[in-house]
Amino acid sequence: MKVLIIGAAGMIGRKLTDAILRDQVIGDRRVEALHLADVIAPVPPASDSVKITTSTTDLTDPAAARALTVWRPEVIFHLAAVVSGQAETDLDLGLTVNLDGTRNILDAIRQTGEGYCPRFVFTSSLAVFGTPLPDVIPDDFAPNPRTSYGAQKLIGEILVSDFSRRGLLDGISLRLPTICIRPGAPNAAASGFFSGILREPLAGLPAALPVDPETRHWFAGPRGAVGLLLHAASVDTAPLGHRRALNLPGISATVADQIAALERVAGPRAVALIRPEPDPLVRDIVSAWPRAFAPDRALSMGFTAETSFDEIIAAHIEDELGGSLPLHDVP
Amino acid sequence: MKVLIIGAAGMIGRKLTDAILRDQVIGDRRVEALHLADVIAPVPPASDSVKITTSTTDLTDPAAARALTVWRPEVIFHLAAVVSGQAETDLDLGLTVNLDGTRNILDAIRQTGEGYCPRFVFTSSLAVFGTPLPDVIPDDFAPNPRTSYGAQKLIGEILVSDFSRRGLLDGISLRLPTICIRPGAPNAAASGFFSGILREPLAGLPAALPVDPETRHWFAGPRGAVGLLLHAASVDTAPLGHRRALNLPGISATVADQIAALERVAGPRAVALIRPEPDPLVRDIVSAWPRAFAPDRALSMGFTAETSFDEIIAAHIEDELGGSLPLHDVP
Ligand SMILES: NC(=O)c1ccc[n+]([C@@H]2O[C@H](COP(=O)([O-])OP(=O)(O)OC[C@H]3O[C@@H](n4cnc5c(N)ncnc54)[C@H](O)[C@@H]3O)[C@@H](O)[C@H]2O)c1
Ligand SMILES: NC(=O)c1ccc[n+]([C@@H]2O[C@H](COP(=O)([O-])OP(=O)(O)OC[C@H]3O[C@@H](n4cnc5c(N)ncnc54)[C@H](O)[C@@H]3O)[C@@H](O)[C@H]2O)c1
Numbered sequence: 001m002k003v004l005i006i007g008a009a010g011m012i013g014r015k016l017t018d019a020i021l022r023d024q025v026i027g028d029r030r031v032e033a034l035h036l037a038d039v040i041a042p043v044p045p046a047s048d049s050v051k052i053t054t055s056t057t058d059l060t061d062p063a064a065a066r067a068l069t070v071w072r073p074e075v076i077f078h079l080a081a082v083v084s085g086q087a088e089t090d091l092d093l094g095l096t097v098n099l100d101g102t103r104n105i106l107d108a109i110r111q112t113g114e115g116y117c118p119r120f121v122f123t124s125s126l127a128v129f130g131t132p133l134p135d136v137i138p139d140d141f142a143p144n145p146r147t148s149y150g151a152q153k154l155i156g157e158i159l160v161s162d163f164s165r166r167g168l169l170d171g172i173s174l175r176l177p178t179i180c181i182r183p184g185a186p187n188a189a190a191s192g193f194f195s196g197i198l199r200e201p202l203a204g205l206p207a208a209l210p211v212d213p214e215t216r217h218w219f220a221g222p223r224g225a226v227g228l229l230l231h232a233a234s235v236d237t238a239p240l241g242h243r244r245a246l247n248l249p250g251i252s253a254t255v256a257d258q259i260a261a262l263e264r265v266a267g268p269r270a271v272a273l274i275r276p277e278p279d280p281l282v283r284d285i286v287s288a289w290p291r292a293f294a295p296d297r298a299l300s301m302g303f304t305a306e307t308s309f310d311e312i313i314a315a316h317i318e319d320e321l322g323g324s325l326p327l328h329d330v331p
Numbered sequence: 332m333k334v335l336i337i338g339a340a341g342m343i344g345r346k347l348t349d350a351i352l353r354d355q356v357i358g359d360r361r362v363e364a365l366h367l368a369d370v371i372a373p374v375p376p377a378s379d380s381v382k383i384t385t386s387t388t389d390l391t392d393p394a395a396a397r398a399l400t401v402w403r404p405e406v407i408f409h410l411a412a413v414v415s416g417q418a419e420t421d422l423d424l425g426l427t428v429n430l431d432g433t434r435n436i437l438d439a440i441r442q443t444g445e446g447y448c449p450r451f452v453f454t455s456s457l458a459v460f461g462t463p464l465p466d467v468i469p470d471d472f473a474p475n476p477r478t479s480y481g482a483q484k485l486i487g488e489i490l491v492s493d494f495s496r497r498g499l500l501d502g503i504s505l506r507l508p509t510i511c512i513r514p515g516a517p518n519a520a521a522s523g524f525f526s527g528i529l530r531e532p533l534a535g536l537p538a539a540l541p542v543d544p545e546t547r548h549w550f551a552g553p554r555g556a557v558g559l560l561l562h563a564a565s566v567d568t569a570p571l572g573h574r575r576a577l578n579l580p581g582i583s584a585t586v587a588d589q590i591a592a593l594e595r596v597a598g599p600r601a602v603a604l605i606r607p608e609p610d611p612l613v614r615d616i617v618s619a620w621p622r623a624f625a626p627d628r629a630l631s632m633g634f635t636a637e638t639s640f641d642e643i644i645a646a647h648i649e650d651e652l653g654g655s656l657p658l659h660d661v662p
Contacts, residue, residue, distance in 0.1 A: 130573060130574075140472060141471060141472075142470075142471045142472055142474065143473065144492070144574045145489070145493065146573050148493050151490070151492070151493035154489055155486050155489055158482050158486055158489075159486075161476075161482065162479050162482035165477070166422065166479070242461060242476075242477050243461075243475045
């Protein structure tokens with residue numbers, strides 16, 4: 001089977017690539033070839049058994065999108081996006097990449113013709129939801145984005161559902177939880193501190209906490225996210241009908257829950273590295289975000305993610321820190 | 332105040348034009364000038380007091396859209412669309428007119444600049460909803476369109492909400508009920524019979540009924556639709572926040588309710604002109620449509636429509652049949 005990842009140079013894209021090369025199957029189908037596309041040149045990992053190709057592709061160019069489907073991959077992961085902060089600051093950029101880019105790849109698929117109907121996995125986001133929200137969001141609750149990023153993701157979902165209903169592709173839109181612990185350098189996203197308060201102390205570094213400890217949000221780890229994507233690539237989509245967007249399993253945790261897990265795994269010295277730095281702006285943004293879901297449809301289709309922050313932290317230590325904590329005594 | 336109607340040559344556009352020229356005010360603001368735009372040349376009615384201009388405008392052309400906003404109308408009614416049957420048969424046409432056309436006018440507005448922020452009334456549709464549906468749809472129920480028309484309208488709503496949230500325009504999206512009695516010749520829309528079974532017998536003509544009499548759906552009359560549009564043009568939008576799309580008041584009626592009203596107004600000889608012609612295809616399509624709404628937000632903002640089919644039929648006789656039934660004895 002041929003697999004295409006668009007947005008392959010990003011955080012999830014690289015982890016997904018590694019998982020595919022490790023497993024060499026998706027569902028029960030062997031992956032023979034993998035194409036990595038991103039506007040930033042993807043760096044292909046070595047592989048003996050999977051043929052890897054790459055391209056520097058700007059999805060905002062319809063011809064570039066068409067060039068990706070000529071190859072007729074059976075599975076397409078569409079991860080390319082400008083994320084929330086950028087889409088909010090620069091409306092045109094968000095519309096061009098997140099809306100037009102998505103439409104370009106969808107149009108490229110339907111223009112390929114000759115019965116071409118790939119599995120199309122679209123990374124949407126819980127950012128499609130905006131206040132007022134119930135404590136636990138049921139599957140039939142109306143999304144009302146409060147960011148342009150969320151609006152553009154929601155539009156992508158609608159196109160994926162409609163094109164799937166028409167038999168032009170076999171799509172599934174994953175409303176990913178916030179991915180935590182995001183590896184790498186701190187970034188400016190309003191959600192960044194959720195990762196920072198774990199990642200930095202685990203590396204022996206200080207971290208700022210801009211919100212109250214009782215702030216609650218909905219999370220999955222990077223491994224969980226990759227698992228959700230791979231399941232979406234092989235699950236039977238018949239139960240979805242024309243409703244191709246899914247709320248997903250995750251962990252409903254408060255900042256205090258995160259910190260308690262940090263203390264269990266890395267001890268009080270790690271926790272002591274977190275210093276409260278109240279930021280009313282961040283607090284306001286975050287207070288409008290989903291706190292929990294009851295993702296019944298996704299659960300009934302076998303989607304799973306992590307179930308505790310202890311699990312997420314342990315995976316982070318294994319995947320990012322070489323299996324041990326550099327600067328702490330584990331209690 | 333300057334008012335622009337896009338899609339002015341259509342059924343609702345013409346009735347809206349007549350109402351504006353009759354009232355000469357919207358809310359408490361005097362209408363000084365009215366521009367009628369449509370891809371079909373609009374025929375301007377005569378008016379002594381309102382300056383009327385027209386243009387043959389194809390909204391799918393970004394430059395044509397920009398030409399409309401140079402005039403800086405304070406209120407824009409965006410009614411231009413290809414309707415459900417056509418959007419389903421021709422995906423490209425639907426995407427081009429309903430999605431790109433809407434985006435063109437939204438982009439034209441934000442490119443006008445210098446603080447231009449018109450009231451923008453977008454005619455969406457209950458077709459944004461698809462099965463499974465509760466008997467009565469609450470305001471926070473998730474839309475899941477089952478037609479490309481519904482999908483394109485929903486995308487338009489999301490853009491209107493996001494651009495409004497950003498202060499680029501002051502938008503409101505009306506999820507119009509099915510408008511009944513639609514005047515004029517029968518059309519091929521799956522919903523056409525809802526009007527046909529009243530309009531044709533009222534004109535002394537036979538009409539086919541493709542569904543069971545207990546089929547229930549959600550309606551407003553043409554006068555109700557115009558009233559909803561005019562209210563949307565002047566209502567305070569602050570209570571909407573970032574959720575600019577509204578489910579609307581209407582009448583939840585069965586076909587049997589419609590026929591009973593017909594009998595009350597036009598007698599048994601009118602009813603006898605309806606002949607059952609079961610059509611499984613139409614029955615399937617219609618069974619997936621909304622049956623009733625609990626439009627609390629719209630009601631709290633003062634939106635109203637008709638409350639009975641007797642009222643709708645009486646208005647039809649007045650507006651379309653010169654005030655009397657041509658071929659019947661009223662009982
Ligand atoms: N990380 C999260 O918490 C999270 C949560 C919900 C949804 N998502 C979504 O999951 C996807 C992947 O997330 P991530 O964290 O890996 O993001 P990321 O920013 O690390 O990766 C996105 C990738 O898309 C690429 N890209 C941007 N514009 C492009 C263009 N015009 N053409 C081709 N490629 C382009 C970027 O170069 C980048 O490599 C994104 O769509 C994101 O919106 C992420
Ligand atoms: N009638 C209903 O039951 C109903 C219900 C819900 C929503 N709506 C919506 O209300 C609006 C008006 O409905 P209507 O019944 O008057 O429809 P209509 O078909 O009578 O009018 C639509 C008008 O849009 C014009 N148009 C189409 N493409 C155009 C383009 N590219 N540029 C400029 N104009 C273009 C058409 O020429 C037509 O005059 C539509 O958006 C429709 O989708 C109608």
